[in-house]
Amino acid sequence: MTAVCCLSRSAGDSGDLRAGLYGWTWGGCGYIDLFWVREDQRGCGLGAQVLAAAEAEIRRRGCDRVALGTHSFQAPGFYARFGYAECGRTPGYPHGHDDIHLVKQLG
Numbered sequence: 001m002t003a004v005c006c007l008s009r010s011a012g013d014s015g016d017l018r019a020g021l022y023g024w025t026w027g028g029c030g031y032i033d034l035f036w037v038r039e040d041q042r043g044c045g046l047g048a049q050v051l052a053a054a055e056a057e058i059r060r061r062g063c064d065r066v067a068l069g070t071h072s073f074q075a076p077g078f079y080a081r082f083g084y085a086e087c088g089r090t091p092g093y094p095h096g097h098d099d100i101h102l103v104k105q106l107g
Contacts, residue, residue, distance in 0.1 A: 030058030
């Protein structure tokens with residue numbers, strides 16, 4: 001298992017983190033474990049850039065698919081826009097929401 005990390009820092013002297021992603025590759029597959037975009041940076045394409053960078057790195061490592069999990073109150077629509085398809089769901093985790101399992105075939 002080999003880690004995949006992508007970070008986005010703001011321009012200028014502050015270098016504040018704006019987004020981050022952590023995952024790994026193993027057995028010809030990639031997995032995105034943690035992915036966040038600072039709230040004031042959402043909606044400007046930064047998440048798409050970080051996700052694309054991670055997918056490129058996963059492809060570079062010879063993987064043909066990537067999987068991840070999100071909750072129903074988080075970002076399932078975001079991932080659907082980039083070709084991720086639901087492959088499973090844990091209802092009621094946490095209470096009142098679902099844990100959604102997604103996968104994407106990389107071309």
